[in-house]
Amino acid sequence: MATANPDLGKLGDELYSHWERAMGGWWDQVLENPSFLDAMGKNLGGAAQARGKYEQGVDQSMERMHLPTRNDVIRVAKIAAMLEERMLQQEDVVLGLKDQLTRLEKEAVHARIEAAEARLELRETLAAIRGELGRGASSMALATAGTRRRKGNG
Amino acid sequence: MSTTITDRVVDTARWLASDPVSRARTGQTPHAVIFRDQKACVRYFAPATALFPPVFCVVPLINTWTVFDLMPGRSVVEALTAAGVPVYLLDWGRAGPEDADLPMSHYVDRVLGRCINRAIRHAGIDAIDVLGYCVGGTFLALHLARNPSPVRRAFFLATPIDFSRSGRLSIWARPETFPLDTIIDGFGNFPQALMLDSFRWLRPTGSTQKLKTLVDRGGDPAFRELWAALEAWNGDGVDFPGATYREYIRGCYFDNALIRGGWVMDGRRVDLRDAKIPAVALAAGGDHIVPEAAAHALAEVWGGPVTVATISGGHVGVCAGAKLPAAIVDWLGA
Numbered sequence A: 001m002a003t004a005n006p007d008l009g010k011l012g013d014e015l016y017s018h019w020e021r022a023m024g025g026w027w028d029q030v031l032e033n034p035s036f037l038d039a040m041g042k043n044l045g046g047a048a049q050a051r052g053k054y055e056q057g058v059d060q061s062m063e064r065m066h067l068p069t070r071n072d073v074i075r076v077a078k079i080a081a082m083l084e085e086r087m088l089q090q091e092d093v094v095l096g097l098k099d100q101l102t103r104l105e106k107e108a109v110h111a112r113i114e115a116a117e118a119r120l121e122l123r124e125t126l127a128a129i130r131g132e133l134g135r136g137a138s139s140m141a142l143a144t145a146g147t148r149r150r151k152g153n154g
Numbered sequence B: 001m002s003t004t005i006t007d008r009v010v011d012t013a014r015w016l017a018s019d020p021v022s023r024a025r026t027g028q029t030p031h032a033v034i035f036r037d038q039k040a041c042v043r044y045f046a047p048a049t050a051l052f053p054p055v056f057c058v059v060p061l062i063n064t065w066t067v068f069d070l071m072p073g074r075s076v077v078e079a080l081t082a083a084g085v086p087v088y089l090l091d092w093g094r095a096g097p098e099d100a101d102l103p104m105s106h107y108v109d110r111v112l113g114r115c116i117n118r119a120i121r122h123a124g125i126d127a128i129d130v131l132g133y134c135v136g137g138t139f140l141a142l143h144l145a146r147n148p149s150p151v152r153r154a155f156f157l158a159t160p161i162d163f164s165r166s167g168r169l170s171i172w173a174r175p176e177t178f179p180l181d182t183i184i185d186g187f188g189n190f191p192q193a194l195m196l197d198s199f200r201w202l203r204p205t206g207s208t209q210k211l212k213t214l215v216d217r218g219g220d221p222a223f224r225e226l227w228a229a230l231e232a233w234n235g236d237g238v239d240f241p242g243a244t245y246r247e248y249i250r251g252c253y254f255d256n257a258l259i260r261g262g263w264v265m266d267g268r269r270v271d272l273r274d275a276k277i278p279a280v281a282l283a284a285g286g287d288h289i290v291p292e293a294a295a296h297a298l299a300e301v302w303g304g305p306v307t308v309a310t311i312s313g314g315h316v317g318v319c320a321g322a323k324l325p326a327a328i329v330d331w332l333g334a
Helices: A008-031 A032-064 A070-154 B005-017 B078-080 B104-123 B133-144 B168-172 B181-186 B192-202 B206-217 B219-235 B243-253 B292-296 B323-333
Strands: B032-037 B040-045 B057-058 B087-091 B129-135 B151-157 B263-265 B268-270 B277-284 B306-311
Touching: A008 A032, A008 B005, A008 B206, A032 A070, A032 B181, A070 B104, B005 B206, B005 B219, B032 B104, B040 B078, B040 B104, B057 B078, B057 B133, B078 B087, B078 B323, B087 B104, B104 B129, B104 B133, B104 B243, B104 B263, B129 B133, B129 B206, B129 B323, B133 B151, B133 B268, B151 B323, B168 B192, B181 B243, B192 B206, B206 B219, B277 B292, B292 B306, B306 B323
Parallel strands: B057 B087, B057 B129, B129 B151, B151 B277, B277 B306
Antiparallel strands: B032 B040, B040 B087, B263 B268
C-alpha cells in the first residue's frame, strides 16, 4: 500500500550514497592522474611566481615613493626577533648558572654538614680519650700514693 | 517530533545563514601562559588536584593550539585536567613573512627544546612525558632523536612517519609534479589557504558529506555547536614557514627520510633509531590524512620500545571524542 508521506530521508540517503560513490570514483581518477597533477603543479607554480612578482612590483612602487616597503618591515621584524632570541639565550645562560649555583650551594651545604659531623665525632672521641686519660691518671695517682704509704710504713 | 527532510534542510540553511562559525568560541579552558619564546608560548592547564605526572603536548605548526580545546565537553585539555593531569601545551604562534627563512632546526631543536625545559622547570620535575599530534608529533620525534631531552616517554597521536604511506598526499607531494621551490620562492611561506584547500581536495566529496551530516543531525544543538567549533578551528590555519616547509617536504615526502634515513638537518644527521625512550604510536582508524600505516611505521624505525594502537575517529574528530583523553590518562598512569 502506498503511503501518503513517502520516506524521502531514506531515498535521499540512497541517492546520496550513489552520488558519492560515483563522484568519489571519478575524482580518484582525476586527482591521482599524473597529467592532471603536472598541470596543477604548473598552475600552482605560476600563481606563486605571479604573487612573488606582484609583491616585488609593490615594493618597487613604495620605494619610488620613499615609503617603507614590505621588505623593510620584514627586515625590522627580523631584527626584533634576533634581539629577542639573544635575550632568550641570555635567559638560558642565567637559568643554567642558577642551576649550577643551586647545585653548588647544595654541595657546599652538604660538605659543611659533613665537616660539622666530623668535628662532632672528633669532639666525642676527644672527650672519650680525655675521660680515659683522666681515669688512667687518677688510678695512677692512687697507685703512687699507695706505694708511698707502704714505703713510709716500712 | 519527526521532521521531513525539507524541514531539516530549511532549518539547517537558516542556521548556517546566522553565521554560527563566527560565533563559535574555541580555547575556553582556563590556563596560564608560563613562557614565551618569540611567537611561541607554553600554555599551562592546571588540574584541581594533580593525580598524574604532567604531560607536554605539541600540536602541528600549521594549526592553532585550540584543536586540543575545541569547546567545553569536547576538549582534550579540559578532560585531562579534570582527570588530574597537569597539561603543558606548546602554541607555535602564527608565522609571518619575517619567519620565511627560519630553518626546520629552529623549531625542532631550539623552540621545542627550550619550551620542554621551561615546562620541566615550572613543574619542578627532572623529566616529563610528551605527546605530539600530527606534524607536531613528527617534529617532536625529530627533536627526541636529535637532542638529549629530559623526556621519559613519548605518545605520538596520528603522527605521520612513513610518508610513502600517507595516502593521496604522498602522491601529490612528488618532486616531478610538485614545484616546491617555485612555490616557496614566490609565496615566502606556504599559505594556510592552500594547505586548507589541499586537505579539502583529499576527499572531494567531504564538504558535501559534512553538510549532509549537519542536516541529518542538525536537531542536536550540541552537534551543531561542535560542528561550528570544528569549522572555526579548521578555517583558522597558520602559514607554514617557507624554509621549514622546504626541508619538511624534501625530507619527509620527497626522500621519505624518516624511514630511509640519511636526513641531515642543520649539519647534523637525523635518525629516529637514536631515540631510546619508550613510545606509543596511536592512529585514528578513520584518518584519511594520516592513515594507520603511516603512523604505525614508527615501530619500524624508533630506537626504543614502541606500542602501536588504533582508536576510532577521524584525523581531527579524534580530538573531539572521549576516547583520546582516556587513552592518554591510561598511558600516563601506566
